[in-house]
Amino acid sequence: MKRRKQIYHKNFSLIIAFLILISISLVFALALGYNLTQKYIENEFASQKIDVLEQTVKPYNDLFQNKIPEISFYQGFLDSASAIKYLNTIFTKFPFVERAFFYDASISNHKITNGFKVNNFTINPKAVYQFGRNILPDSVVLFKDNNPNSLSMRTTDEFNKMAVKFTEFIESSDTSKTLSNDDIFNVFYSITPNRITYMNIPRQEELKIFKNLMFRNQPPSLFYEQDMLTFYLNPLRLQIKNTHPELYQHILIKPLVYESLDNEPEIISNDIPLPGAFSDYKLYFSSNKAFLVKEVNSRFLPIASGLLIVYGMLVLIAYVIFRNLNVNSKMFKLQHDFIDNLTHEFKTPVSVIKIAGNNISSASHLSNHERTHYGKILDEEADKLNYLMNRLLSFTQIENKAIKLKEERVELSVFCENIINTYKLKYPNFHLHYHLEKVEYYKTDPILLASIFQNLMDNAYKYSLPEKKELNITIQKVKKNIVFCFIDKGIGIPQKEIENIFEKFYRIQNQYNQQGSVGLGLALCKELVNFMNGSITVKSREGKGSEFIIELPYEN
């Protein structure tokens, strides 16, 4: 008894310790998780701006890498009509391109009035056009070489820059080598804030010709066409692609020198400069702290719920372990009781036999009456022991499925008569009745069936008040089954005990079973019925009586 208590106590403290430990872990993990999420969001706020930048300047890169080099495909053959067609595709696709200047230039060794000249090499604009949104038709043509004095510094600014670069290149380059990517970028592109100028890349052959024009005195040459386009860009018309609206509340394009002047501590901000022709501007990112907290919370939620699920599972496991331990300790108790009962059960007959034996041996002589008396006692007690042992044995056998059914035809009326007569002899105050309905015989093992009858009849007798020892047995066929009902008017079974009465070693604690009961009867019945592929159920009302119903398959 002491040992059992110890075990029980120990388990409980372990589980408590376990629960405390995991609860502390949970709290710690939640705190850590929240902190990390916060850090993570802060990092994201700083790092994802590159992604936004990439997406935002994608059209610019497309313009720069694909559409602008396309000018070279025209090989200098662009004129105002084809240039406007080309530019219209640009204006529709890239809203940030506001205007474009188109210099229809020619290269030769002729004398020129407007243009750029190194040795004999001249490059001059034949015409300058201005295209763009909202440009009045009369301001499209800025210059034509049939009106030589109309060229202003403002319009030729980019042209001059490019012409200088190009002549410098012609002067110094090795024209037998193919152009490297560096040459192309340095000579044919000019990128200044909000402006990109591009000149078409001439073929290798032409570069050679240009070099000859520069350094040789040749007769007047052909005019070699070159196209130059200047694109005026407005960075404020770049479409901002906020790919992380959860991080950035506001993204704005601001001048590079811009700093927010409101010292509101609730605002977190960051910036990144725009590339290429937009390098005077930057993307300015800002978010309210509360906004970010919301994001932290929403990211933290799945983490927290994950942790809680794990925690819940651990608690569940702890509970299951606890329950198992409980059941085990109950089992332990039941077994202990059983042994107690059994010992008791064996002790009585043994002590009676012992007393009888002592009496016989200590008596100087035995009268005839005494001899028969002792004989009868010894006989009865031996029977009792035998009965106990048989029962134990058969139970173990059934449990281990070690017995075999010996089926034979049982005439039910004969069977019932016999068993009732035996009980009437045994308990004269026990009123037994039986009733058959639509059934005469049953094919089964009579010994097992008798065992079930005996158990249930014993119980009915045992758990009935002396004046109400009464049992009605009805046997009937219902569909393919045979149903045995044992209805008594005993003390009944409390509702909460009904589940347990078929358990092994279970006994209801009351005054009727102080002795001679080991809690095996109903368990044995259930085992037997199961063994015969049937079922046993019970209905009971406390103080009124119980009804045990056994259903067994009826075989023809």
Next chain:
Amino acid sequence: MQIFRKYFWLCGLIILASCFKNKQVRIIPIEDFFKNPEKTAFAISPDGKYISYLRSYKNRLNIFVQTLEGGNITRLQTDTTRDISYYFWASNSQILYVSSKNGGIEGPKLYAAKRDGTHTRELAYFKKTWLRLITEKRAINDEILVALNKRDSTVFDAYRLNIQTNQLTLIGINPGNVTEWFADPEGKLRMASASDGVNETLLYRSKESDLFRPIITNNFKTTVIPLGFCKNYTCIYALSNQNRDKTALVKLDCVTGKEHHVIYNNQKVDIIEGMYSNAKHQLVYATYETWKQQRYYLDNDIKGMYTRLEKMLPNTEISITDQDSAEQKFIIKTYTDRNPGTFYLYTITNNKLIKLGDINPSINKEEMAEMKAVKYKTRDGLEVNGYLTLPIGKADKNLPIIVMPHGGHGGPSSRNSWMYNAEVQFLANRGYGVFQMNYRGSTGYGKVFWAAGFKEWGGKIQNDIADGVHWLINEGIADPKRIAIYGSGFGGYSALHGLCFNSDLYKCGASYSGLINLFTYLKGVPAYHKAFQAMSFEMVGNPETDADYFRLASPIFHTDRIKAPVLIAQGAGDPSVNVNETNQFVKELKKRNIPVTYILKEDEGHFFKKEENKWEFYKQLEFFLKSNLNKK
């Protein structure tokens, strides 16, 4: 068990059949198709005592000389960088040859050497000049005529060059518009043709001291090609399509420029050649090309000679490539669609034929596929002729097809002919049917057909190609899922155009030095071809006024329409293409994840000349086609 046995036999049969098939078609190595000719360009010395030829030496064609009997073989010069492109016997002891210097950057140069290989010298060498031959055969008194752009890099003047003393005499000053000079058999410069870009003028003078007088002027669409003079130099024989659609063989008066009469013409096709005999001072036959070349004889002796030759060499095409001065010994070349060419020496006196050599002995004609003439109607009812070469040992159904539009002179102005074509045979040997067509704009079918291709490079010409492919599919010959398009020059342009605008028709496409931008193509007409620019504008279009058409027809503007895998082979020195542009083109395709095979050779021009570069290209092409056409 029964079923198993049945299948077992079936499997066995299939294996047997495939073994049989494999035996039939041997995969011939690429090198065998595209190696330099073993021996080619046979020629005979004027006295008929020596035979010369080009033969591979260290993988480059060099000139060799031997006696008629094959003794005394001498290698005339040593050139291991470039093949000799042209040579001829100037006299009994002198051979002149043309070779490019500095890897072809500088243009062709003229050299002379003695028959025994001594006294090799460079003639008329000036820096940065190009040289063209006016005399192509035989020097007269050690003098030949050449054209040089020495005085002005944009025009070629005519000079008389003494090949012994290297003395150069200016005999014809080019006023700037002369595009070609012609000499009579005595070596006198009597004719010139001039062009102002659109109109061509034929000029004549009776004496070298006289001035050239124009005799005929015509639009560039009309051609008058002088072939030779009549006995007293007052009239010429010429190929002319003046006032007619198809070129005819005519006799022209040198003074009035009027046609005496038509010597021969054909209703369906142009006359492409008139053979002039210097010994007889007259035309001996005319050649016209229907589905293959045919001859019309104008001289009974020649007719007799060809008849005898045809009897000795049945089922082949015969042509005379050279002869001695006495016209007694002839170099004969024979060829078929399956034979690259064999040279013979024919002596007229004893009617004897001696085999001199094969151009490519590695090619066994039994393993080559037959080239069949086909024709189809286009969507606008035009009849287009073409050739179909189907692989040996395969049913004529559901075949993988390579569509091969021809190129030529930078544009479409050329035609496919019935003859051995290494590319075609190579592709047929690899199991593909090869489809070639003479779409509108091709030459040989008359002026109208040719001019129908003007400004239609990206238009009706491409429709003709696509219509041909549809015809081939309807005939059941082509497997519509396994058609590729491949070509060089204009053919490469057509391939890229097809990938852009007929992308559902082709599984993949390959362009070998193909044009990708018409703007660049027009810019690429070199400065000394200034005369051709106006003509180019009429044939291709004006890049300024037709900018929209140029944009629409140039594949470089339409990379976004290409969906199929592309192979592009390009020599960096190709003047008709800007390599920066090709790079940009490839870059854009790659950006769109289109599989691109790009073969760029820095040391090559329009076509790959070096054997190893050719082999690499064809190996890549073979792999490209195999990986794209063999998966169904």
